[in-house]
Amino acid sequence: MGLLQFFLTLVISCLNMAPLMTARMILPLVLLQTGASAGFVGLLSAMFTAPPIVFNVVFGRWVDRTGTFRPMLVATLLLAFPSLILLFSDASLTFLLVAGLIGSGGVFSHIAATRAVGEISSDLKRARNLGLLIAGYSIAQFTGPTISGLILEHFGQNMAYISIGFLSVFGFCLLLLPWHAFRQWAKHRDATVARSRIRELVRVPGLKRWLAVNTVTSGAMTTFPLIVALQSAEIGMSASQAGFSLGAFSIATVASRALTGPVSARFPATTAVSSMLAAGAVLFVSIAYVETFAPFVMTCAALGLVLGMCAPFVLSVIYALAPSARVNEVIGLSMTLTNTMQTILPLSLGILATGFGTSAISWMLAGLMLGAINMSIRS
Template sequence: MRGAELARLIGAQVCLHATMAGIRLAAPLLMLQQGHGAASVGVLISLFALTQVFLALPAGRYVDRHGLKRPMAMAVAAAFVGALLPLIWPVFPAMCISALLTGGATGATVIALQRHVGRAAQGTAQLRQVFSWLAIAPAGANFVGPFVAGLLIDHAGRVPADDRAYAICFGVLAALPLVCWLLVRPTRETPSDAPAAQVPGAGAWDLLREPMFRRLLFVNWMQSCSWDVHAFVLPLLGHERGLGASVIGTLLGAFAVAAAAVRMMLPLIAARTTERQVILVSNLMVLAVFALYPLLRDPWAMGACSVLLGFALGAVQPMVMSMLHQITPHHRQGEALGLRLMTINASSVVMPLLFGSLGMLIGVAGVFWVVGAVMAVGTPAVRGLKATEEHHG
């Protein structure tokens, strides 16, 4: 795959994902300004992920049938309409529909681009490298979207922010999906595979009959849980330790910066190692950090742990994507990506509720250790991924 084409696709994902990330900041702020409470804001925020849980599998199947451009055109249209709705009709129901549309468009974009990039890569080494580069896009979008939205809200109108400032903000965010389409349009589709004969009643869950796919999905779920527990429990742990909000925010920021930084280094690492090795080292690092983290009280020591955890978890997703493309039939890769996305998003909804209940029963520090124990028990599954590489390498 050519570097220029990959750069265009990364830019396309940044543009569309930034629309969702910007609205995720602007819409709650507008709601609070209108007098809505925290509960309404919570409902709105949850809707950004809800569509991805239910539409991931249908989107994956659609991508398998139609390739890159048709799903991307639909995602661009959904994100464009989603950004315009609160501009035209700045009320709570419109913002909820906007969250559903932009969240669903972002999920469909992820599946379509990951499938296309995986099929266009030449060989396993390039597969690891292109997914390492593509993984930078969400981190970039999560910076660009909120930064642009916040800048426009603060400076495009009067101070404090007025309706004109929010209208300009939503208008600019609505333009980003159009830029995304301009970047995607010149891309050539990869050759389609003839679908295998379908077994009556078979669906995406059929993929779980493949032991290596189950193992890879389980490993990815463990890493996702580790990411979620850090984001959820660290503020509680910091509060217990008497740390200020700015210190806790800095710790979370250090984690995010490290996760983005390791993805920028991964193309070099991927050329010299295998997916299994990266995931195994990541697992061991997470185990060590989770065992130590709850014992620390010094903010600098906790910051070092956050950075190590960011390096460990940030490196995993590109490796998982590379392996998933190696172990999944070509004509079902979109479906497999959809199943993975659905599983991860559903987990991100359910696990914080479980973490909260566990925290009440065994304490905040205990939650880290419980998740660490799950990682320890699941480490043999990472070792088992070697068989996949031997079979498909």
């Protein structure tokens, strides 16, 4: 694995993560500013994950057959341009359509990127490299919401819509270059992949439990922009303050994920994941009761620090447990389970937040994370 190849693969993958996190924050903020209910904002947040539920496994099989290049092109286009539709129509249904397209692009990009990085990494370096990938995600997820929050506050909604997919346009240009792992993998991939039944995968020892753990940890992280949007509106923060808070969460994950290698060398995945889930549950409960900007930012950063360590450990275990010819199908199944949870939670808790505030979301996520500890230990 060449350094340039790995670096360019990471850059393309990370640029594609900025629009998803940015849209998860900017679109709810715009709706809340225009008087939308918390229930509709919850429906919008659910739309980021509802369409991919249908196509995750199919997309994973497509990657298994054809390699990662063409699927990554499709994912990048879905991230770069849909937000421009809002320049021509700001109807409620348009917001839901844009959320579905961007959400699908983000999930598909993650499936292709995980496969590309995983395949060019040795067994000993896979957890570290996946940690670097997700750390790179965090940098992009800091940059996107922070910039778009400032643009929304100072230049208005239309400029904010344009800014959502801006970084993915650069990713698309880089994807046309020949030196990344997406194009190389497409040349060597065996296109004959059997279409076996999904239930055969969940019978793999330990895989079902780690898929459940991944569902909870991913759900906790990807629901966080909704919590920031609702909580910031509830305590009266500006759009730029909300963007900075979400950026603090994202940038804190960089520090935590950069430590994946040393931590994985000293602690088994079970110990590391269960410890971080316990700390995250406590922080999620506390964030619902923070009422000023500075403590809110600090709590967001602390959550990013502990939750950021979970993803590379869980992904590495799932990758190791999955049958070698069906890795992307397993990743697609994992994303389907995650998206199902991410669809149900915002939709139901968005309605609850209308009457009970954001604490309902925080308590629910904390409870799920505590349940995931049992899953990881028993695996």
